[in-house]
Amino acid sequence: MKKQRERGLWEVYGEDPEKADADLWGRISDRVSRRGFLKNTGLSAMVLALGAHIPFFRNLPSGFIPEALAEGGEEFVLEGKNGLRILNDRPVNAETPAHLLDDPITPAERHFVRNNGLVPPGAETKDASGWNLTVDGEVHKPLQLTLEQLKKFPQVTYALQIECGGNGRAGYYPPAKGNQWTLGAVGCSRYTGVRMADVLKEAGLKDSAVYTGYYGRDLHLSGDPQRVPISRGTPIAKALEEHTLIVWEMNGEPLPALNGFPVRVVTPGWPGSTSAKWLRRIFVRNKIHDGPKMGGYAYRVPKYPVAPGTKVPEEDMKIIESMPVKSLITFPKTRSQIKLGLPLKLRGQAWAGDRSVKAMHLSFDFGVTWQKAKLKDPVNPYAWQQWEATLDLPFRGYYEIWARATDSAGDMQPMVVPGWNPKGYLNNAMHRIAVTVV
Numbered sequence: 001m002k003k004q005r006e007r008g009l010w011e012v013y014g015e016d017p018e019k020a021d022a023d024l025w026g027r028i029s030d031r032v033s034r035r036g037f038l039k040n041t042g043l044s045a046m047v048l049a050l051g052a053h054i055p056f057f058r059n060l061p062s063g064f065i066p067e068a069l070a071e072g073g074e075e076f077v078l079e080g081k082n083g084l085r086i087l088n089d090r091p092v093n094a095e096t097p098a099h100l101l102d103d104p105i106t107p108a109e110r111h112f113v114r115n116n117g118l119v120p121p122g123a124e125t126k127d128a129s130g131w132n133l134t135v136d137g138e139v140h141k142p143l144q145l146t147l148e149q150l151k152k153f154p155q156v157t158y159a160l161q162i163e164c165g166g167n168g169r170a171g172y173y174p175p176a177k178g179n180q181w182t183l184g185a186v187g188c189s190r191y192t193g194v195r196m197a198d199v200l201k202e203a204g205l206k207d208s209a210v211y212t213g214y215y216g217r218d219l220h221l222s223g224d225p226q227r228v229p230i231s232r233g234t235p236i237a238k239a240l241e242e243h244t245l246i247v248w249e250m251n252g253e254p255l256p257a258l259n260g261f262p263v264r265v266v267t268p269g270w271p272g273s274t275s276a277k278w279l280r281r282i283f284v285r286n287k288i289h290d291g292p293k294m295g296g297y298a299y300r301v302p303k304y305p306v307a308p309g310t311k312v313p314e315e316d317m318k319i320i321e322s323m324p325v326k327s328l329i330t331f332p333k334t335r336s337q338i339k340l341g342l343p344l345k346l347r348g349q350a351w352a353g354d355r356s357v358k359a360m361h362l363s364f365d366f367g368v369t370w371q372k373a374k375l376k377d378p379v380n381p382y383a384w385q386q387w388e389a390t391l392d393l394p395f396r397g398y399y400e401i402w403a404r405a406t407d408s409a410g411d412m413q414p415m416v417v418p419g420w421n422p423k424g425y426l427n428n429a430m431h432r433i434a435v436t437v438v
């Protein structure tokens with residue numbers, strides 16, 4: 001793993017990124033510490049720090065830290081995962097910077113990685129010999145399928161979005177323990193496999209079947225072979241949904257070792273934790289599955305809104321199902337510069353769990369006015385949707401572009417971080433980027 005220094009604070013929009021004003025960040029940190037800046041949010045301090053006038057300063061919520069001054073990051077490199085930011089290496093957890101999620105179909109090397117345990121033997125060497133899938137529990141005919149047998153079910157290919165339930169956790173205060181994902185624990189790749197429904201039908205679900213329990217071949221961090229790092233599932237109805245798949249290919253290639261080689265589940269639109277990797281067993285349950293990370297505070301949120309920091313009794317927690325509406329600005333990169341008079345072209349992705357996205361809006365004046373973006377339909381249900389827009393920024397100075405998606409039921413992304421919860425799930429606050437007009 002190699003550490004790389006981040007580029008300068010600003011990159012010149014539409015020009016060679018090497019011309020980025022690498023100096024500016026130095027100037028800011030010399031004059032104003034981030035802490036000091038927080039205490040003094042007056043116009044003059046902001047302008048001094050940003051090195052630019054802020055045309056819509058009067059709209060800036062008080063105490064709000066301009067995106068350009070928010071914590072910067074250092075980039076790390078993980079093999080086969082070009083440009084991802086590593087949060088943890090044992091287990092491996094890595095997220096994708098927003099500007100690298102610009103493709104309609106996320107390349108394998110740009111798909112985030114969230115591991116609870118250790119990658120199983122055979123995955124790295126791409127050795128699938130001896131792999132098989134057990135289907136048991138509340139079924140009439142338990143199955144044991146080889147990869148060959150699995151491939152005999154009707155094959156389907158869909159673009160499907162997977163987002164970790166903890167994506168955005170870094171936004172919560174008081175902070176929640178766990179990987180401090182910012183924006184990039186999400187991706188939408190094209191998967192080939194078979195419908196979970198077809199496999200479950202072959203096994204013959206008993207009337208008592210209510211929930212699935214998925215088991216992977218990954219190893220518990222303790223090294224104890226009896227322990228399982230994570231085993232989650234979904235209500236039978238979601239498992240039978242026609243886009244819930246058992247897959248072996250991502251973008252036409254075998255799954256990467258880090259993303260579940262040779263076979264994984266994709267439960268699109270639900271917390272990524274229900275998309276079991278390195279799948280070995282589907283245990284059909286007659287009650288809500290009780291594998292590791294199904295109970296307590298894992299992947300569960302309070303049944304009612306709570307004040308930040310509240311101790312919530314376990315029995316008041318409920319399992320997260322569909323993920324909320326969300327979007328990203330994938331172009332330009334935050335901290336870009338554009339010349340006055342040039343149109344600012346923007347684009348990005350939007351998705352909404354089990355729903356679709358029906359509108360996308362952008363603001364360059366801290367949310368006072370909004371303009372509608374052009375939004376594509378998904379290529380299939382559960383694929384994320386591309387949007388694009390052109391804005392004319394009227395004066396020189398510092399701007400933020402805020403992006404807000406609205407889903408098919410009318411729910412919108414909030415500007416502020418939504419309902420605090422003990423483990424920091426479901427942060428679908430709007431994405432914002434910094435742009436200066438020079």
Ligand SMILES: Nc1nc2c(c(=O)[nH]1)N[C@H]1C(S)=C(S)[C@@H](COP(=O)(O)O)O[C@H]1N2
Nearest residue numbers: 112113114115116164216259272273276277
């Ligand atoms: N067997 C197994 N499956 C797993 C996990 C895991 O640790 N082990 N992590 C889950 C979580 S929490 C998420 S968000 C997704 C991430 O999928 P990705 O690593 O392919 O992006 O995989 C899920 N499937």
Ligand SMILES: [Mo]
Nearest residue numbers: 164165272273
């Ligand atoms: Mo996750």
